[in-house]
Amino acid sequence: xxxxxxxxxxxxxxxxxxxxxxxxxxxxxxxxxxxxxxxxxxxxxxxxxxxxxxxxxxxxxxxxxxxxxxxxxx
Numbered sequence: 394x395x396x397x398x399x400x401x402x403x404x405x406x407x408x409x410x411x412x413x414x415x416x417x418x419x420x421x422x423x424x425x426x427x428x429x430x431x432x433x434x435x436x437x438x439x440x441x442x443x444x445x446x447x448x449x450x451x452x453x454x455x456x457x458x459x460x461x462x463x464x465x466x467x
Contacts, residue, residue, distance in 0.1 A: 397424040401434045402456040431459060 400411050408427045415425050428434035438451075 397426070397451040398454070399426045399428065399434055399438065399451065400454045401428045401431050401459075402454075403429055403459045404456065405429060407456075431455070 400408060402408055408429060412425075412427055426434070426437070428437075434453075
């Protein structure tokens with residue numbers, strides 16, 4: 394089973410580069426998710442855990458410095 398991988402970063406260019414790289418590597422295509430807002434990623438992961446559809450183990454790559462990117466103002 395392919396492990397899910399989540400990339401969370403407010404740098405859109407970084408996410409595009411990683412997405413391009415993942416398209417070039419076959420094992421990385423399925424189960425790879427990209428988010429520029431941490432709260433969006435957390436909402437999805439929590440929903441998957443609650444519905445028991447998340448892998449037992451998954452990897453998170455998170456940008457440490459994301460000022461103002463925790464949530465969107467509504």
